[in-house]
Amino acid sequence: MEHITASEVAGFGVGTLLLCATIAAPKVDAFISASQRSSLGLCKRCGDLRMIACSRCRGTGLIKANGPFSFNLIDNLYQSEEIKVKSVGCTKCQAMGHFSCPDCSNTSTS
Ligand SMILES: [Zn+2]
Ligand SMILES: [Zn+2]
Numbered sequence: 001m002e003h004i005t006a007s008e009v010a011g012f013g014v015g016t017l018l019l020c021a022t023i024a025a026p027k028v029d030a031f032i033s034a035s036q037r038s039s040l041g042l043c044k045r046c047g048d049l050r051m052i053a054c055s056r057c058r059g060t061g062l063i064k065a066n067g068p069f070s071f072n073l074i075d076n077l078y079q080s081e082e083i084k085v086k087s088v089g090c091t092k093c094q095a096m097g098h099f100s101c102p103d104c105s106n107t108s109t110s
Helices: 008-037 072-080 102-106
Strands: 052-053 062-064 087-089 098-100
Touching: 062 072
Parallel strands: none
Antiparallel strands: 052 098, 062 087
């Protein structure tokens, strides 16, 4: 094989393109999905779910109430074990586990 034929060059070019496409796929996919949402009229922030999972309680609506107590030795002596595992309603999301999307709540839901 002394000469590289045109088809081989073309094949090499296509192979390189495919390789590049494979490498760039995640970025392209993310870009497309974001632009798709906006082009479809979906909310960019929540994807038209109209709600966003609470980051503090991770969507459960409950958080463990052991934060300040674990640092207080005297309180630990008098408090029973249940105070450590007691869960309280998340104050960030009012124990809902999610917020209503601020972007969607502004728009009228006709
Ligand atoms: Zn939204
Ligand atoms: Zn929450």
